[in-house]
Amino acid sequence: MNSIENLILESHKRGSVYKAALHYEMKESGLEESVLIEKMARQLEVMKQTVILGNQGVESHTKLTGGDAKKLDDYIKSGKGICDDTMLKAVRNAISTNEVNAAMGMVCATPTAGSAGVIPGVLMSLTERYDLSHEKQIEFLFVAAIFGLVIANNASISGAMGGCQAEIGSASAMASAASVYVMGGTPEMSAHAMAITIKNMLGLICDPVAGLVEVPCVKRNALGATQALVSCDMALAGIESRITPDDVISAMDAVGKVMPGIFKETAQGGLAVTPSAIKIEKEIFGDL
Numbered sequence: 001m002n003s004i005e006n007l008i009l010e011s012h013k014r015g016s017v018y019k020a021a022l023h024y025e026m027k028e029s030g031l032e033e034s035v036l037i038e039k040m041a042r043q044l045e046v047m048k049q050t051v052i053l054g055n056q057g058v059e060s061h062t063k064l065t066g067g068d069a070k071k072l073d074d075y076i077k078s079g080k081g082i083c084d085d086t087m088l089k090a091v092r093n094a095i096s097t098n099e100v101n102a103a104m105g106m107v108c109a110t111p112t113a114g115s116a117g118v119i120p121g122v123l124m125s126l127t128e129r130y131d132l133s134h135e136k137q138i139e140f141l142f143v144a145a146i147f148g149l150v151i152a153n154n155a156s157i158s159g160a161m162g163g164c165q166a167e168i169g170s171a172s173a174m175a176s177a178a179s180v181y182v183m184g185g186t187p188e189m190s191a192h193a194m195a196i197t198i199k200n201m202l203g204l205i206c207d208p209v210a211g212l213v214e215v216p217c218v219k220r221n222a223l224g225a226t227q228a229l230v231s232c233d234m235a236l237a238g239i240e241s242r243i244t245p246d247d248v249i250s251a252m253d254a255v256g257k258v259m260p261g262i263f264k265e266t267a268q269g270g271l272a273v274t275p276s277a278i279k280i281e282k283e284i285f286g287d288l
Contacts, residue, residue, distance in 0.1 A: 004150055004191045008187045016181075016187075017181055017187050018181065021143055021146035022036065022037075043108045050105065050120065051096045053100055054095065054098075054100045058105065059103060060099070060102035062212060064209070064210070064215055065218050072095060086125050089124070090229060091225055093117070093121035094121030094122075095219070098116060098217060098221045102212070102213065108120070110171060110174070111152065111174070114159060115157075116171075118168065118171035119178070125225075126182060130183075143177060143181045145174070147178070148171075151170045154246070155249050155250070156253065159264060162256025163264055164207075165201050165205075166256055169252065172197045172227045172231075175224075176228040177191065179193070179229065180193045183236060189236060192241050193231045193234070194248075196231040196234055197227055198249065199241065205269065206264055206265045207267065208267050209281065210277070210285065215271070215277075216271055
């Protein structure tokens with residue numbers, strides 16, 4: 001799939017974005033529909049178990065991250081939240097997933113391990129609020145995947161290649177497009193949600209403290225989940241991106257190519273070189 005424009009055309013031809021995604025995967029993999037759905041169901045189960053584990057409280061070996069999902073869960077239960085529970089639970093679930101990742105647990109890379117929290121964060125929250133069926137959850141993941149494929153084919157999903165805009169940005173864009181789908185939006189609305197998300201995360205750098213996928217990665221997943229939900233609502237309201245979705249992806253690719261290397265997962269710029277970050281690095285690794 002080489003463009004969002006073609007994806008929209010194929011979606012109308014097949015009846016939905018989900019059916020277009022499934023047809024494409026069947027053609028590319030040579031696998032039957034039932035096999036592909038079963039494979040995706042296993043990914044979904046990993047996501048669910050990861051969220052459950054993270055919400056119970058985990059800690060990374062470095063002790064740099066951990067326990068924040070549990071704190072947010074307690075906060076949600078207190079009823080004091082300013083944001084509604086759907087938003088806060090998406091944030092909690094995203095944190096849960098990435099805290100498990102930092103603790104060397106099993107996650108489903110969506111599209112990478114460093115950005116693995118956004119999609120399950122949003123999906124599990126929507127499932128809880130709207131009682132999404134197992135089948136609809138599977139469809140969500142196929143829709144997210146096909147949008148991610150177009151992004152990967154025309155830009156990057158790698159922080160080392162394009163900065164965090166390529167990881168958290170792509171994950172958030174995928175989640176926003178899939179959220180529109182399960183909420184009954186059109187393929188065009190899904191595309192605009194994706195575009196709105198990327199536009200608002202354009203230029204986001206990748207600056208992991210001590211070179212670890214913990215700080216600021218975990219919290220960026222959390223905020224990426226909120227961006228996905230906001231973009232979804234905007235698109236469902238009929239708001240469109242003035243810049244075409246394909247042009248937005250091209251812009252992200254262009255920004256990634258000119259972004260200095262110190263902002264591409266090298267831990268040589270941004271938050272990674274602040275005094276507090278250097279102190280953390282020395283505490284973990286000593287004087288190297």
